[in-house]
Amino acid sequence: MSKYALSVCDLSYSYATKNALNNVSFDIPTGSFCALLGPNGAGKSTLFSVLTGLVRSPDGAVSVLGHDLASYGRIARKNIGVVFQQPTLDLDVSVRENLLYFAALHGISRRRAKPRITDALDRLSMGERADEKLRNLNGGHRRRMEIARALVHEPSILLLDEPTVGLDHETRQSITQYVHQLCDDGITILWATHLVDEIYPADQMVLLHHGQVLETGQVSDVVGTNDLAHWFSQKTVGA
Numbered sequence: 001m002s003k004y005a006l007s008v009c010d011l012s013y014s015y016a017t018k019n020a021l022n023n024v025s026f027d028i029p030t031g032s033f034c035a036l037l038g039p040n041g042a043g044k045s046t047l048f049s050v051l052t053g054l055v056r057s058p059d060g061a062v063s064v065l066g067h068d069l070a071s072y073g074r075i076a077r078k079n080i081g082v083v084f085q086q087p088t089l090d091l092d093v094s095v096r097e098n099l100l101y102f103a104a105l106h107g108i109s110r111r112r113a114k115p116r117i118t119d120a121l122d123r124l125s126m127g128e129r130a131d132e133k134l135r136n137l138n139g140g141h142r143r144r145m146e147i148a149r150a151l152v153h154e155p156s157i158l159l160l161d162e163p164t165v166g167l168d169h170e171t172r173q174s175i176t177q178y179v180h181q182l183c184d185d186g187i188t189i190l191w192a193t194h195l196v197d198e199i200y201p202a203d204q205m206v207l208l209h210h211g212q213v214l215e216t217g218q219v220s221d222v223v224g225t226n227d228l229a230h231w232f233s234q235k236t237v238g239a
């Protein structure tokens, strides 16, 4: 097993006139929860686009479980599940059928997929909603569904881009807690956020600002006795 589930080395990316990522490097230990913390415009979504292969960076390298993303993209992506910021599920199809559809896209038969889906929905306290159309679910349940969908092919790494945007405090807390618990199953998490209350002291953290990594490491080591919210604003506001 690789020591690092995800390694990013000297990655840069520019839009036409905007340099969005500058020599970004960090490693995420296998089985850990890593918060990608950064204010709006820091480059979090751009980094996710590179990590998922949506865009290609001309500079730097990404390694997924020891496989180079550029050379072994298919193997690397098989091991990654993604929850994007924008919802991508069909609202007029039931929860279960949505998940079966995505399982089929990953080449998983209905017979194999059904117990996985039941298990995933039970763990997300969604079992009773399985046959409802997504349109009837509230924002929190739709987000849980996006997470269940990202896990349907049993990836080793889960990337989530600000997955709690627009949700109330209680729902945010419950989803944050659930995703932290996925690490107990050996899944490595990269969770992009600008909300410090979603980050626990034992988590790993990458602080991204203006496309550059300012700090990496375990939150309690990096922040020390400082309050995380205060530390984050000192590092980024006006800087």
Ligand SMILES: Nc1ncnc2c1ncn2[C@@H]1O[C@H](COP(=O)(O)OP(=O)(O)OP(=O)(O)O)[C@@H](O)[C@H]1O
Pocket (backbone or CB within 6 Å): 015, 016, 018, 019, 020, 038, 039, 040, 041, 042, 043, 044, 045, 046, 047
């Ligand atoms: N398609 C694009 N064309 C030009 N510039 C872009 C494009 N997408 C993003 N940017 C710019 O690149 C920088 C990084 O944006 P990005 O969306 O990656 O940041 P972010 O941390 O995800 O922010 P947010 O939390 O607001 O989504 C920002 O300055 C943004 O304005």
